[in-house]
Amino acid sequence: MDDVTTSKGNLTLKTALQAGRIMIENGSEVSRVEDTINRIAQNAGFPNSKVYVTITGIMMSISDRGEAQIEPISTRTLDLEKIAQVNDLSRKFAAEAIDLEAFSDQLDYLEHHSAYFPVWVQALSAALVSGTLEVVFRANPPDFWITCIIGMVGWLVYFGINQLVKVRFLSEFLGSVAIGLLAILAVKYQFGHSMDDIIIGSVMPLVPGVPLTNAVRDILAGDLVSGIARGVEALMSAIAIGSGIAMMLQIL
Known part of the structure; x- marks a missing residue:
């Protein structure tokens, strides 16, 4: 695997795992999280990704890479708006309205600048x-x-x-x-x-x-x-x- 593909693979793993973690932490069901992660990997050019999701952690590997990464989940709350925003970003990425780097950046912003009601x-x-x-x-x-x-x-x-x-x-x-x-x-x-x-x-x-x-x-x-x-x-x-x-x- 060349350096460009490796870099893209690492960013895909980071983005997909972060999106899944945000969804689980805020009350999403497991099937929706798995579907979202698989779609992110597929749209990033890794159609054969493997993912295992529980409410305490996510394990994922992508095409042609032997190693897998684990994303632990230690807190769980309820914020359906965050789930909807992650899904919206996933759809924009699928429609090529944003690229993978922008997707990752917006997930970082969503995670650290949550808009809660007073x-x-x-x-x-x-x-x-x-x-x-x-x-x-x-x-x-x-x-x-x-x-x-x-x-x-x-x-x-x-x-x-x-x-x-x-x-x-x-x-x-x-x-x-x-x-x-x-x-x-x-x-x-x-x-x-x-x-x-x-x-x-x-x-x-x-x-x-x-x-x-x-x-x-x-x-x-x-x-x-x-x-x-x-x-x-x-x-x-x-x-x-x-x-x-x-x-x-x-x-x-």
Whole structure:
């Protein structure tokens, strides 16, 4: 392999692995990541690439190269906008609107300059989700506003703990503790009518819906290792949420 091909191969590996890592870290299912990585390699001129993806790491080799590279994945969150942006860059690369170097540079920029909504917008969204789902699930409009407030406070506790302590599932547990405590007090002091309705609505922003959905999709696609791992991860989050609520119901 000449120096030009070797250099292009190294850049292809870097770009494809980085794109896959960003997607996994932000909540993409494994089948989409594999498809994106294979398309990047194919469009870069390496049609016989081999890739193995799990939620904790990606292994990849490209045509005519014996060695493989591994990209570890240590953090996982949820940012569907990042996934959409990586897919958009992949499509532009396939359409030759950008070259491989520009693709790599834009991935670097995306990774280090993420455009998040302000905290107040996220908190307001959590409030609206909580109150709306309380009405949808339980049809008890008098508890709409108090559910909005408690859901927002519970999400802020979850968000704050995530920023301060990097301990998995602790933020879900403490967020649900806050929700359980406030729901009990709200009913006790007659700010709300149904404690169960308020709790059901308020915990909705904390429920791991996307990881659970991706776990099912991975299993159906044949990615059993990643599917089971995602399912266990979602189950642990659900247990943390349920444990926080149960603890407050037992104490108070």
